[in-house]
Amino acid sequence: MNPIAHTGSYYAASANDTRQRPSLNGELNADICVIGAGYTGLSSALHLAESGFKVVVLEASRIGFGASGRNGGQIVNSYSRDIDFIERHYGTEAGAQLGKMAFEGGRIMRRIISQYGIACDLKAGGIFAACNPKQLRELEAKKRLWEAHGHQELELLDADSIQQHVGSQRYSGGLLDHQSGHIHPLNLALGEAATIESLGGQIFEASPVIRVEEGAKPRVHTANGSVSADFVVVAGNAYLGGLIPKLQQKAMPCGTQVIATEPLDPSLQKQLLPSDHCVEDCNYLLDYYRLSGDGRLIYGGGTTYGAREPSKVESLIRPKMLKTFPSLEGVRVDYAWTGNFLLTLMRLPQFGRIGSNIYYAQGYSGHGLTCTHLAGSLISDAIQGQAERFDVFARLPQPPFPGGRLLRIPFTAMGAWYYNLRDQLGV
The missing domain is CATH 3.50.50.60 (FAD/NAD(P)-binding domain)
Known part of the structure; x- marks a missing residue:
């Protein structure tokens, strides 16, 4: 073999x-x-x-x-398109049925980990971080939506209170999901x-x-x-x-990039993520990060359409990490990798x-x-x-990407460029 x-x-x-x-x-x-x-x-x-x-x-x-x-190891509830999108496009009945299952996957995972004693550095709590007031308003709506579908373990954070969880000046607020969390995937x-x-x-x-x-x-x-x-x-x-x-x-394979720093001093860990929650921002091309079980910062972001492997992952992700945490300027990156996920049109x-x-x-x-x-x-x-x-x-419905295999990558990349511009402008 x-x-x-x-x-x-x-x-x-x-x-x-x-x-x-x-x-x-x-x-x-x-x-x-x-x-x-x-x-x-x-x-x-x-x-x-x-x-x-x-x-x-x-x-x-x-x-x-x-x-x-x-992957980033983050236990994120619901779907890439949320329940309100499902209701608008496929009807209230589909939204209600899918809403009943939107928070079940995390419970299944925790049951398996607990029942079979799987050692995977399970930690509780995850934050959606708003980069501008528009995103914070969207998180307020998400909180109401999820609560209407039975998920009550949510806490809205303003610009001051998010500082108790994330040591960065980037955010206008956030939404803390106490039933989220992170693992060694x-x-x-x-x-x-x-x-x-x-x-x-x-x-x-x-x-x-x-x-x-x-x-x-x-x-x-x-x-x-x-x-x-x-x-x-x-x-x-x-x-x-x-x-x-x-x-x-x-569907279409897409790539994302991740880095892991050297193990950080416990005081620096506490400065960056005092509550040890995982974080993802609300941009279309989002950043996500968390502390590993041995105190490294794992930071990911970006998307390459068509699953192309970037030659230098660290050069793409380190600037994103430093924008969030400038104090990590001299920190060594020990690992950098990429991986593919599968994107559907809807x-x-x-x-x-x-x-x-x-x-x-x-x-x-x-x-x-x-x-x-x-x-x-x-x-x-x-x-x-x-x-x-x-x-x-x-x-x-499971529609194919328009234009077949030849055109699905440029069409999707154009859409990503548009939404990234909206993120940058905060509109």
């Missing part, structure tokens, strides 16, 4: 489990075959294994190799994988799927083996490639079926940490005959 390395991230360097699982060789039979060992696949496999199903997970690279092991994925194995599931790494044979009993093929199953879960997301062309045309996740026995979930558009865990629960329920909540998502 040829070893496959994770990306050169802080998360990979501080992973709790560095062993590589074997690749698939030969033919297997299972109740469920899951394609992809990111959060969607792991959550699906874990929920199904808890229900007694024989589960096999096939991962092309390593567990958590994609966005699940590279790769260690969460690795802990979930170990849980699946403890429940009898099998995980194969370095086993890229090359073909899915549809039918009454689908067969999933790799270069050196295959898995025959009653159901298949497609969970490749931004790293699915062209395996399922009908899914590829519905910035809402896409759930559905291919035939009656191949399920998929993808396109969380930057809000994947919580929604992937919800997706796994809903897929498990649907396979067991309780599909009502899964179908709320599956009924949402």
Whole structure:
């Protein structure tokens, strides 16, 4: 077995489990075959294994190799498009049904962490930071919206009170979500994988799927083996490639960049983030940051459309970090990395079926940490005959990007430029 390395991230360097699982060789039979060992696949496999199903997970690279092991680690509630957008575009009933599930993913994640004792540096609290008065008014509306849908653990912060949580002069205020928080994302994925194995599931790494044979009993093929199953879960997301062309045309991989500083002195940590909450600003091309378990500042931001890897991540992100925290001028950056997430045209996740026995979930558009865990629960329920909540998502339209693959990147980049200009002007 040829070893496959994770990306050169802080998360990979501080992973709790560095062993590589074997690749698939030969033919297997299972109740469920899951394609992809990111959060969607792991959550699906874990929920199904808890229900007694024989589960096999096939991962092309390593567990958590994609966005699940590279992201900012922030537990952000709701969806990339909020409940009011859903109500306006798809009706009050869809808004009400999706609103009931908007805060469930974080609870599922915490249940798994607690029940199975997963060590992933879980910390409570997250802040949406307003960069101008317009954004603060939007956060006031978000608070009313979320409270109307049952989420009460929210605290509005003005320009003075946000200083108790964020040591920066950039913000006009913010919204503190006490049910948000942050984690070491790769260690969460690795802990979930170990849980699946403890429940009898099998995980194969370095086993890229090359073909899915549809039918009454689908067969999933790799270069050196295959898995025959009653159901298949497609969970490749931004790293699915062209395996399922009908899914590829519905969404576009995008890249984001992250850096991690050297461990900071405890007094400096307290100066930057006194409450140890995670933070994301309210710009369209947002910045996000938090302290790691060992006291590093993890800072991310920016988007590259079409998943192009920037040559120098630090040169892109360090200026953003210094704009927020000028006192970090001389601090060393120990790690810099990039990763892909999957963007949909409507910035809402896409759930559905291919035939009656191949399920998929993808396109969380930057809000994947919580929604992937919800997706796994809903897929498990649907396979067991309780599909009502899964179908709320599956009924949402899934339009492709206009212009096909050639034009979707420039069109989306033009839109990002427009919204970035609005952010800069505060309009």
